[in-house]
Amino acid sequence: MCDSWTSVRNEGIINFIVTVPRPICWSSIATGAESHTGQYIANLLKKVVEDIGPLKVLGACTDNASNMKKAWELLQLEYPHIKSYSCIAHTLQLIFTDLIKIKSAENIQSDCIKLCKTVKQSQKLTALLNQHQHQSPQGQQHTLKLPVKTRWRSITQCLKSVCINKHALQALGINYDAKPSLDLSIRKLLLSEVFWDRTEGSLKLLKPVTDAITAIEGENKNLSLVMKMFSDLKLSFEENLSSSQILKSEEDAFKKIIRERKKFLVDAMQVIYEIAAQLPNIDEIQVIAELADYRSRLKKNSKPFVSSAVDKTSASSWWNRICCSSQLSRVASNILRLPPSSASVERSFSRHALVHSARRNRLTTDRAAK
Structure with a gap:
């Protein structure tokens, strides 16, 4: 996930956060005189993807700004398996x-x-x-x-x-x-x-x-x-x-x-299908069929003790341990790593501002980012 802000020295900065699923601050880029165009942001996103490893990246979360949407399109052309989507909190x-x-x-x-x-x-x-x-x-x-x-x-x-x-x-x-x-x-x-x-x-x-x-x-x-x-x-x-x-x-x-x-929201069924299509050894049609079967069985055979267990079990544990025998579980495990919002980036800005404050305005952006 990524977002941009302006530091105390009026410098443009773009922060990148990687979730694993715990959010980690990956990099903080001082953009200087560069305009935050879709092409420029897409190039920065591509560099982050290459540094991490393209096969380890499943999605990119940003706000709904037009330059971000353009960056989605350019990123999708080079990495079809990466799903870009808007921050739900922003929506x-x-x-x-x-x-x-x-x-x-x-x-x-x-x-x-x-x-x-x-x-x-x-x-x-x-x-x-x-x-x-x-x-x-x-x-x-x-x-x-x-x-x-x-x-x-x-x-x-x-x-x-x-x-x-x-x-x-x-x-x-x-x-x-x-x-x-x-x-x-x-x-x-x-x-x-x-x-x-x-x-x-x-x-x-x-x-x-x-x-x-x-x-x-x-x-x-x-x-x-x-x-x-x-x-x-x-x-x-x-x-x-x-x-x-x-x-x-x-x-x-x-x-x-x-x-x-x-x-603004992504269609859930479409996301499941697209991610399944890009994962190795996964039949996307079979995944959709398993999803339909899972939903029908859940409605038909739901017991009180099952709903009680769901309330006390995390979604990742449910799919990784309890429902781990299907192709659908592999797709679900990947989707559950995706964050619903880019709030972690906003929190990184707050932390950055505490370090790079008006009293420490002689700090360079690169130094403050460390």
Whole structure:
């Protein structure tokens, strides 16, 4: 997997991570004056593949940028067995960004930010809110959180902080001492049940997306999680849309976002077939037949103790030890080595920034990478 960023010295850097399946930082390339074109990135990817060994590389995970997609095409021409695919976490982030741009969600977000700013910028209101928090049913202090542009998840945290403090904020809205510092429009907002219904409804729609991103960004996750995760997201949307208090005219827009962004995902059956076709001593048609047989037997003969065992067994252990007698198991073992996201690259940027900080800006990029 790979991705690019800019260092503290405003230098372009591309990091490469190899999963075995544990992620390992392979190399950090300072690109200098080179433009990050598809051809340039493809050449860097080819060098990494050759250094590792072409037969040891099964897939390449990047974001959905156009230059990365061009690099996929060029890499595929030279190494047909390597499957390039988009970062699932990035796809989910695009879904989240699309959702919060819908008018009703944007209005709720704007109201919550205005409310949080009003309270946080006043010492008196903050002190009064703290008093009401201790008197609320929760009986403890939860700070109001403002979203940060570079932290997309902070929008959900902002909505959640407002909902958690509902009783304390409503009490603040009718507090006589708060009136001089509290704008009339904010007081009306706090006492409006429509505002609270819409805020809670929006949180129910957005939180499953942020939870899915958090789950998929772990270092020990694999591609087998993706289809179930999207299926769960779709069910969550269908359950929460009716109670979310968004405009009926916007319900179709919400559903369309999931359909459109899902196109970024690779087709699971197609990936299984293509990988099987490239592996030695594997009949790809036989693999698809075994997959169909496995699915039908699993549905027909599933026992409670089997489902309990699945929950306590890793996917790799299942296919390598329990279901290891078929060609399908060999293909499954290879697919399970592929990461669902390029989050490990982002983490490498964070580690790099801790070393190559503003206080150590005289470090060269090559030196910092070591």
